[in-house]
Amino acid sequence: MSLHVLCESDKMATVLDSISLDERKIQEIIKKTKDYAMLHGVLIRTAESPGHSERAHYAPFTLFPSLVPRDALAKVKAIQPHFNKLMHMVAQDMEFLQNCLCNVLKVDDFNKRLWDILQVVTEEGATQPISLGLFRNDYMMDDKKETPVDSLTYVDPTASATVPDSLQMKQIEFNTIAAGAAGHVSHLHNVHRYSLTLAGKQFEDSQVPDNNPAHGLAQGLVEGWKAYGNKRACVLFFVSEPERTRLDQRRLDLEMFMIDRSVHVKYVTFDEMNERGYVRKSDKALLIDDCEVAVVYFRIGYSPANYKSEKDWNTRLMMERSKAIKCPTVQYHLAGTKKVQQELCRPGAVERFIKDDRIARDIRETFVKQYSIDLGEDGDDAIEKAFADPQRYVLKTNREGGGNNVYGEDITCLLSKIKNLEERAGYILMERILPWPQTSYLLKAGSEACLQTVVTEIGIFGVYMGTADKEIYNSVTGHVLRTKNVNSDEGGIMVGLSYLDTPFLI
Ligand code: ADP
Ligand code: MG
Ligand code: MG
DSSP states (O other): OOHHHHHHHTOSBOTTTTOOOOHHHHHHHHHHHHHHHHHTTOEEEOSSOTTOTTSEEEOOEESSOEEEOHHHHHHHHHHHHHHHHHHHHHHHOHHHHHHHHHHHHHHOHHHHHHHHHHHHHHHHOOSOOOEEEEEEEEEEEEOOOSSOOOGGGGGOTTOOSSOOTTOEEEEEEEEOSOOOOHHHHTTHHHHHHHHHHHTTOOOOGGGSOOOOHHHHHHHHHHHHHHHHTOTTOEEEEEOOSSOTTHHHHHHHHHHHHHHOTTOEEEEEOHHHHHHHEEEOTTTOOEEETTEEEEEEEESSOSSGGGOOSHHHHHHHHHHHHSSSEEESOHHHHHHTSHHHHHHHTSTTHHHHHOOOHHHHHHHHHTOOOEEEOOSSHHHHHHHHHHHHOGGGEEEEESOOSSSOOEETHHHHHHHHHHTTSGGGGGEEEEEOOOBOOEEEEEEOTTSOOEEEEEEEEEEEEEEEEEOSSOEEEEEEEEEEEEEEETTOSOOOTTTTOEEEEOEEEO
């Protein structure tokens, strides 16, 4: 199917609107734009050689940007500093965290181990009062009508090409650890300005706005390094090896270099830290290869699979006990669990932390309904809701990195198995967001580019640094769009489902 046909039918939203392009022209734009993307560093290592930058190609991206209402994006950007602060405060509130997580900890060994680390460092007394967070707050443009809709409605060819009246930015999740894609996306707006121009689209640059989230995140790391107060200390990127998205990480490192050349960045794996890292007894400084560590930036450590042995857990504990600034701290990590996000949806929970009614309301407006399914009457009610209409929900477990959610009839299946078991406390039930469908060409190395019906997830990057009672740094640093075929439940650039994208503001 060519874009020409879809645009003529005037049914589905697309940035090209009424521009018609024949197949030959589309292929020419695709060819040039792929090269332009490489020239702008939209690059990823190949799946076959994830350890070598000699083998890299363009990262998956959309040929054109996706439509996003200007006000909707402005609204979630304006609220981000408050979200940053909220998550910081949640992480400091041990009573709140414990109430949220107590039932999860009984059945979820991974989060229990993180919790145990938190207990140790709390009992010993914090060696480093400062927490640093490089966050990504994810949303979708919800196009839900009042009536129940099943997922097939997504591909309804009568879908409107204009912005639906009911469109609202609704939160998918708040990532507090290893949030990626800032580096990959940091020059994509230039690529999209180019492809749109080739297609003959008239637009202002401000419609495909400047965006360099990697710069703002790098600034956050530099601020952390300064706050540590030792110019000879390094910023440690805690990573896996091999790592396909190393160039996404390197972009942050490069931006740090451009901000302040005196900051030394070191890439270290669990194995290397296990072997050569230690905490100096006299002052609790973290050292590796005689280099003192000012900031540990975790790009690994978010998944049970990252901890291959007890040694890895000991290393996480060691880093947490040190006086290095952790990005994130184990508290931040736990505050980012799906369970905490579900508990924040309860009446009064946001207001426990945010005293300004208007701000609390703006935050709350981004929430869809979420339910605890813990053993007990409320949990039973939530499970009944899911049985009655599973298409309306997503069942989430407390894991990161994609591929962990349960959808549709699989929800019924799973809940039938666990409904009388304590295990069910490891999940939460979330109302399903039905994002606004558009059409787009998705480009991935080794695959034919094809026109698809797609939906978009919008991530807002934020940085927060503070102590228990003092804010030191709070910023919003840009956005990333990740666009996927409408029929794929899960997203993820690395799992091959999502494509980097930028907004075209309307
Ligand atoms: P993870 O931490 O693994 O990324 P997410 O909560 O982001 O977990 O879920 C993974 C993906 O599932 C999201 O990127 C999104 O595509 C989809 N998803 C999650 N929650 C919802 C929801 N409430 N409605 C629709 N899709 C969702
Ligand atoms: Mg996540
Ligand atoms: Mg996610």
